Amino acid sequence: MRLDALTRLVRLSLARERKGAFFSAFGVAMGVGALVFFVGLGLGVGTVIREKIFPTDARLVDVVPPAVSLGSLLGGGKLDAPTVERLRALPGVEAAYRKMNVRVPAVTRYDGVFFGSKLRMGMEVLALGVEPELVKGDVQLGEFKDAGEGQPIPALVSTRLLELYNKTFAPARKLPQLSANMLVGFGFPVEFNRSYVAAASASGATQSAQAQVVGASDRALLAGITIPLDAAVRLNRAFNMDAENYSGVTLIATDPSQVPAIVDAVKGMGLEIDDQERRMAENSGAAVALTTSALALLSILICVLAAVNIAHALSASVRARAKEIGVMQAVGASRADVRAIVLAEASVIGLAGGASGTAAALLLALGVNRLAASHLPNFPFKPDSFFSFPWPVVAGGVLLGLVAALAGAYFPSRRAAATDPARTLAG
Amino acid sequence: MIQARDVSKEYVDGDGTRVRVLDGMSLDVAEGEFVAVVGSSGSGKSTLLHLLGGLDVDYRGELAVGGVKLRGMGDKALARFRNAHVGFVFQSFHLIPNLSAVENVLLPSHFGAAPADARKRAEALLERVGLGAKKDRAPVRLSGGERQRVAIARALFNQPKLLLCDEPTGNLDAATGSGVISLFQELHKEGLTLLCVTHEERMSAAAGRVLRLKDGRLVEERAGSQVAAGGAP
Numbered sequence: 087m088r089l090d091a092l093t094r095l096v097r098l099s100l101a102r103e104r105k106g107a108f109f110s111a112f113g114v115a116m117g118v119g120a121l122v123f124f125v126g127l128g129l130g131v132g133t134v135i136r137e138k139i140f141p142t143d144a145r146l147v148d149v150v151p152p153a154v155s156l157g158s159l160l161g162g163g164k165l166d167a168p169t170v171e172r173l174r175a176l177p178g179v180e181a182a183y184r185k186m187n188v189r190v191p192a193v194t195r196y197d198g199v200f201f202g203s204k205l206r207m208g209m210e211v212l213a214l215g216v217e218p219e220l221v222k223g224d225v226q227l228g229e230f231k232d233a234g235e236g237q238p239i240p241a242l243v244s245t246r247l248l249e250l251y252n253k254t255f256a257p258a259r260k261l262p263q264l265s266a267n268m269l270v271g272f273g274f275p276v277e278f279n280r281s282y283v284a285a286a287s288a289s290g291a292t293q294s295a296q297a298q299v300v301g302a303s304d305r306a307l308l309a310g311i312t313i314p315l316d317a318a319v320r321l322n323r324a325f326n327m328d329a330e331n332y333s334g335v336t337l338i339a340t341d342p343s344q345v346p347a348i349v350d351a352v353k354g355m356g357l358e359i360d361d362q363e364r365r366m367a368e369n370s371g372a373a374v375a376l377t378t379s380a381l382a383l384l385s386i387l388i389c390v391l392a393a394v395n396i397a398h399a400l401s402a403s404v405r406a407r408a409k410e411i412g413v414m415q416a417v418g419a420s421r422a423d424v425r426a427i428v429l430a431e432a433s434v435i436g437l438a439g440g441a442s443g444t445a446a447a448l449l450l451a452l453g454v455n456r457l458a459a460s461h462l463p464n465f466p467f468k469p470d471s472f473f474s475f476p477w478p479v480v481a482g483g484v485l486l487g488l489v490a491a492l493a494g495a496y497f498p499s500r501r502a503a504a505t506d507p508a509r510t511l512a513g
Numbered sequence: 514m515i516q517a518r519d520v521s522k523e524y525v526d527g528d529g530t531r532v533r534v535l536d537g538m539s540l541d542v543a544e545g546e547f548v549a550v551v552g553s554s555g556s557g558k559s560t561l562l563h564l565l566g567g568l569d570v571d572y573r574g575e576l577a578v579g580g581v582k583l584r585g586m587g588d589k590a591l592a593r594f595r596n597a598h599v600g601f602v603f604q605s606f607h608l609i610p611n612l613s614a615v616e617n618v619l620l621p622s623h624f625g626a627a628p629a630d631a632r633k634r635a636e637a638l639l640e641r642v643g644l645g646a647k648k649d650r651a652p653v654r655l656s657g658g659e660r661q662r663v664a665i666a667r668a669l670f671n672q673p674k675l676l677l678c679d680e681p682t683g684n685l686d687a688a689t690g691s692g693v694i695s696l697f698q699e700l701h702k703e704g705l706t707l708l709c710v711t712h713e714e715r716m717s718a719a720a721g722r723v724l725r726l727k728d729g730r731l732v733e734e735r736a737g738s739q740v741a742a743g744g745a746p
Contacts, residue, residue: 091623102611413607416568417667418596418624420589508563511603511679 087423096430103403107435110396110494114439114487115446117389121382122447122475122483128378129474132371138249138467140367141304144342145180148360149173149335149352163356165332173335176351178344183220185334186318188213189327191281194274194297201262210283211276212310213241215318220336224303226270232317235324238273238298241311245302246467253466266302273298276311279325293324305336334360389490392439396432396494404428404502411502412510421503428502432495433488440487444480451475514675514706515542515565520574522560522729534560535572536729542708544674547701549720549737550710556726558710559679565708566599566677567591579674596625600668604680606660608652608667614639615648618666625671638666642696658689665696676700678709682716694719 100107136142152163165184174182195208218230221242230240245266252263273296280292297311306312322329337352339345349359404411411424419427451473458472522535535557542548550558563569564576567583570591576583579598586594595601608617618635628634639648642662644655652660661681668676678697682690694716701707701721709716717723717737725733 087624088627091627095623098611098616409607410609413609414620414624415592416566416595416601416607417621418592418671420592420624422589423592423624506569508560508569511568511601511607512559512563 087419087426092426092430095427096434099407099427099431100434103399106399106403107431110392110399110491111435111439111442113392113395114389114436114490115443117385117387117392117490118440118443118483118487119446119450120388120443121385121486122444122479123450124378124381124385125479126447126451126473126475128374128381129476129479130469130472132374132378133474134467134469134472135367135370135374138469139246140363140370141246142364142367143338145339145345147337147339147345147348147352149337150333150358150360151331152356152358165335165357166330169355169357170332170335172355173337173352173357176337176348178339178341178348179337180340181219181338183217183336183338184315184332185217185336186215186315186322186329187333188215188278188313188318188321190279190321190325191284192276192278193280193282194276196274201264201268203261205261208282210281212307213276213278213318213321214307214310214312214333215315216305216312216336217315221301221303221305221312224301224305226267227298227300230300230314232314232320235293235295235320238296239276239313239317240300241297241313242301242303242306243269243299243311244306244308245304246308247306248302250466253464253468257464269299270301271298278321290325293321389486393490393494396435396491397496397498400428400432400495400498401501404498404505407502408505408510411505412507415505415507416511424505425499425503428499429492429495432491432499436488436491437484438487439491440484443487444483447483448475448480514544514546514579515540515708516575516577517541517561517565518575520561520564520572520576522557522564522569522572534729535564537574538726538729538731540724540731542706544706545701545704547697547707547719547721547737548709549717549723550708550726551712551717551723552726557729558726560729561726562677562679562708562710565675566601567595568601592624596621597671598674600671600673600676602661602664602668602676602678602681604683606652606657606664606684608660608663610652613649613651614644614655614663617652617663618670620667621670635666635670638669639663642666656689657685658692661685661689661693662696665693669700674706676705676707678707678711680711680713681709682711682713691715 149165151165170182170184173179192211192213193208194211197206199205221230224242225240228240232239248264248266248269255261256263276295276297278293278295279290297313303312319329337348339348352359414424455471455473462468517538517540520535520538521533523531523533526532538557538561550561552558560569564572565578567586570583581594581598583591583594609620612620615632615635618638619631622628622631636645636648639645642665644659644662644666647655647659652663655663682693685693690713697707697709698719709720711717720737723735723737724731
């Protein structure tokens with residue numbers, strides 16, 4: 087049967103059964119729309135968790151010394167320079183970046199104008215030294231290296247800390263909202279070997295320094311400042327603290343698939359993996375995926391019901407059109423032609439339902455985003471969009487409509503093809 | 514045109530009883546003949562028509578129409594045969610209600626090789642049956658006789674060798690029925706082979722040969738009088 091003839095017959099048939107076709111397509115649209123909406127929501131929220139709340143790089147492995155081990159008691163399990171070299175030499179490791187905590191407490195006391203507001207504040211500061219290569223993409227001012235005592239220490243702040251400040255602290259204290267760019271160049275005093283909450287842990291006097299923000303980074307310490315490794319080593323030496331063993335090493339795998347083998351090798355060396363953030367990201371992602379799956383299942387159930395509805399509607403239509411089908415057979419329609427006509431009718435219903443359902447989901451998502459932007463409070467990590475609709479989701483929605491309709495049309499099309507023209511046309 | 518040899522057809526009715534509707538029927542119809550098939554209800558007339566038209570393939574014996582043996586043909590081949598070689602005219606017209614007259618005539622073109630001038634041909638056929646002015650009307654807006662003429666035009670669309678008619682005047686009044694019979698006579702004169710199942714005396718009178726069936730058997734065969742539908746021979 088030619089396509090133009092098929093198109094014409096289907097169009098005429100659907101025009102006659104307009105009401106039934108509309109309700110069938112509406113059912114498909116409901117199911118597909120719900121599915122696309124919930125999958126888009128799940129993907130969008132998942133993206134926020136993965137990229138904003140727990141930004142993790144699939145190639146990163148954070149190695150830390152064991153908290154308690156026989157090896158550490160006996161002097162083993164340390165992250166010293168030879169151990170770092172061994173880690174660097176592991177198969178699948180592209181790079182190894184050392185980290186060292188500043189092992190004395192530190193505080194900052196700020197009393198001055200803070201971006202147009204008067205600010206008087208003191209707080210404990212945690213400082214972590216990292217190799218410049220680890221954060222080189224995030225440094226916006228000068229070089230990320232220690233210029234020596236008496237010189238400003240370059241400091242990176244966490245992008246997440248900045249988000250938390252902007253969404254909670256700043257509104258509560260009527261302080262200005264800040265961007266990473268605004269902070270670049272901002273200097274603040276830091277007193278090392280001083281604490282508001284504990285006695286200084288190292289002997290000797292405090293040491294004052296000026297920290298200067300050079301950027302914001304996902305890889306920076308969440309509650310503290312991230313400074314060049316050399317500066318951390320220098321400060322630890324100055325206070326006679328351990329400046330030989332590292333607090334952690336970040337390994338970059340050549341490929342995410344190498345990570346499990348690297349993790350096994352690291353554990354074999356008596357070291358531990360700091361995967362707290364990754365686990366939180368995975369757990370949050372799993373919770374979102376589970377919720378999305380449950381809602382998607384419900385949507386698929388609606389699609390199944392739509393398919394059943396199409397099956398009913400087409401069965402009734404085939405019964406009502408038995409004589410018409412018999413006439414078509416008498417003038418030359420084969421069984422395959424009759425089946426093709428019924429399946430083509432269902433395809434049009436399915437595609438129309440799938441396309442309109444998908445379009446409705448996209449519009450609804452747009453509306454939800456707008457409502458969220460205007461009515462929801464500005465909480466931390468609040469995204470511009472709660473949804474993500476990659477093209478496979480959009481195309482899949484339309485395709486699902488087609489599949490549901492064709493599944494519903496399967497038995498009616500067989501029944502139509504089995505019409506006995508001699509019997510239906512008799513009399 | 515038609516060769517039927519020892520054709521039998523049985524079916525099982527609702528009580529599970531085997532009913533033989535055609536019983537060893539043999540028949541020859543030459544090309545260009547106008548044959549009327551008469552007989553009481555249940556004598557097997559319509560069944561014979563359906564078998565000859567390839568609408569029913571469940572039978573015993575041998576059937577050939579226009580040199581085409583129907584036994585063993587697949588569904589697609591049978592569909593092509595019906596499309597190209599046979600035209601059907603039914604008592605109840607069986608027009609598709611949401612298609613206009615001309616679209617109904619065009620229906621066979623959807624299932625075969627459509628001629629480039631399909632619409633023109635359909636319109637010419639409607640002109641021929643006297644419905645050129647009503648070609649765009651839906652069947653519901655046509656009289657019974659007009660509907661039957663649309664059905665005849667549809668049956669003629671693919672220029673078949675054989676026209677099979679099942680009580681074509683059964684639902685028409687006398688005057689309208691006469692018009693249809695006249696049309697059949699015209700077609701017969703042009704060389705078309707017609708086989709009409711009928712109860713209508715005027716139809717059998719118009720035919721060149723009359724076959725009478727009884728209980729699935731051919732019990733009488735006589736020459737028709739080829740009387741014109743108006744009454745004159």
